[in-house]
Amino acid sequence: MSELLLAEAVGFTRSGDLVFDPVDVRLERGKALVIAGPNGSGKTTLLRLLAGILTPACGKLERHGSLAFLGHLAAVKGDLTVRENLEFTVRFCAHPGMPVNQALARVGLAGLGLRPARALSAGQKRRVGLACLLVARREIWLLDEPYASLDDVGGELVDSLLEQHLAAGGAVALSTHQRQPRLNTDPGRLLIRPAARGGE
Amino acid sequence: MFKSLLALLRRDLRLAIRHGGESLMPLLFLFAVLILVPLGVGPGPNLLSAIAPGMVWVAALLASLLALEGLFRPDLEDGTLEQWWTAPAPVGLLVTTRLFSHWLITGLPVILFAPLAAQMLYLPDHALPVLMLTLVIGTPILSLIGGLASALTLGTKRGSVLLSILIFPLVVPVLIFATGAVSAVADGLSPQAHLGLLTSLLILAVVLAPLATTAALKLNVE
Numbered sequence: 006m007s008e009l010l011l012a013e014a015v016g017f018t019r020s021g022d023l024v025f026d027p028v029d030v031r032l033e034r035g036k037a038l039v040i041a042g043p044n045g046s047g048k049t050t051l052l053r054l055l056a057g058i059l060t061p062a063c064g065k066l067e068r069h070g071s072l073a074f075l076g077h078l079a080a081v082k083g084d085l086t087v088r089e090n091l092e093f094t095v096r097f098c099a100h101p102g103m104p105v106n107q108a109l110a111r112v113g114l115a116g117l118g119l120r121p122a123r124a125l126s127a128g129q130k131r132r133v134g135l136a137c138l139l140v141a142r143r144e145i146w147l148l149d150e151p152y153a154s155l156d157d158v159g160g161e162l163v164d165s166l167l168e169q170h171l172a173a174g175g176a177v178a179l180s181t182h183q184r185q186p187r188l189n190t191d192p193g194r195l196l197i198r199p200a201a202r203g204g205e
Numbered sequence: 206m207f208k209s210l211l212a213l214l215r216r217d218l219r220l221a222i223r224h225g226g227e228s229l230m231p232l233l234f235l236f237a238v239l240i241l242v243p244l245g246v247g248p249g250p251n252l253l254s255a256i257a258p259g260m261v262w263v264a265a266l267l268a269s270l271l272a273l274e275g276l277f278r279p280d281l282e283d284g285t286l287e288q289w290w291t292a293p294a295p296v297g298l299l300v301t302t303r304l305f306s307h308w309l310i311t312g313l314p315v316i317l318f319a320p321l322a323a324q325m326l327y328l329p330d331h332a333l334p335v336l337m338l339t340l341v342i343g344t345p346i347l348s349l350i351g352g353l354a355s356a357l358t359l360g361t362k363r364g365s366v367l368l369s370i371l372i373f374p375l376v377v378p379v380l381i382f383a384t385g386a387v388s389a390v391a392d393g394l395s396p397q398a399h400l401g402l403l404t405s406l407l408i409l410a411v412v413l414a415p416l417a418t419t420a421a422l423k424l425n426v427e
Contacts, residue, residue: 056291083283096211097212
């Protein structure tokens with residue numbers, strides 16, 4: 006089956022109002038999807054819905070693969086070293102991927118493995134998040150603003166990681182409002198609109 | 206799936222060891238109570254042996270309560286909590302694992318040092334096994350109820366006051382039945398009724414608390 010994730014007319018409500026107009030999402034092997042929309046339109050909400058962190062208020066959601074979610078928060082424990090954080094991800098997720106040292110080198114953090122994660126800069130924490138994607142093998146990547154707080158080199162790194170993941174048969178959905186991913190095959194685009202609010 | 210749970214448990218314990226001071230809190234509380242109360246009420250064996258079960262239990266209660274603020278909040282703030290919903294293991298089991306590690310850090314030390322405490326407070330020797338038994342049955346209830354209250358108050362910035370208010374009425378029965386059992390034995394009566402009620406509380410908490418805690422966490426993550 007080439008579909009890894011299929012969502013039909015999913016929507017989410019906050020205090021009874023739809024956050025965005027219900028959307029269809031289809032993630033296939035080797036395909037990327039860019040979720041676009043103005044600030045506050047619900048890009049993060051949609052990604053969290055697809056990740057299963059939120060429960061959809063309407064629509065149907067099917068997943069046929071393991072999933073990784075990289076959110077605004079890096080999900081890194083400051084009191085553990087970078088290496089310990091990655092080793093936790095390896096054990097926590099079922100399928101190990103790239104060895105930890107290799108993943109650190111890949112994201113440009115070689116030699117920082119023994120540093121406590123709280124001593125890292127915002128950009129470096131993002132890179133630890135990217136390394137987490139590599140050390141455990143998961144088919145669906147849901148990335149919320151993966152380019153945030155990364156420099157140009159970091160942006161290119163994200164692009165090459167995406168390329169590699171897609172080539173390996175994975176699927177990606179990401180939201181971004183700054184840099185657009187530059188990939189060999191053009192990613193699909195999904196524009197989400199804030200739902201019209203009643204009574205305003 | 207079990208690998209995920211084990212990974213979480215290992216990380217929780219590693220973090221607890223790294224925050225050495227916080228993890229020693231339960232024992233410090235136990236000994237603070239053991240040393241200060243005799244100074245306050247006088248060192249007479251009769252009085253002390255009468256209040257011994259209550260004091261050990263108050264120490265266990267405070268130890269459990271103190272660690273609650275850090276049970277889920279740091280995970281909510283650094284984003285590791287939302288990752289639980291993308292994990293290969295069901296969230297309910299991850300919650301149970303977290304509660305188990307809370308018990309290992311706050312409940313187990315008190316149980317291990319209870320014999321020493323009992324000696325220091327002149328608890329009659331034949332009452333010690335029952336005191337231990339009440340702690341073994343009762344401290345997990347404290348962790349389970351505490352976990353629920355801490356998940357419920359996660360949304361409020363300074364939840365600790367609300368947390369204590371929520372918890373107290375729920376742990377009062379635990380305290381009553383546990384100390385009741387020990388006093389009964391010390392007086393030469395059978396502790397069975399108290400222990401039975403305590404065990405039924407444990408069963409109730411084990412079945413319901415992780416479910417309710419999971420639901421409360423979900424609300425806060427949303």
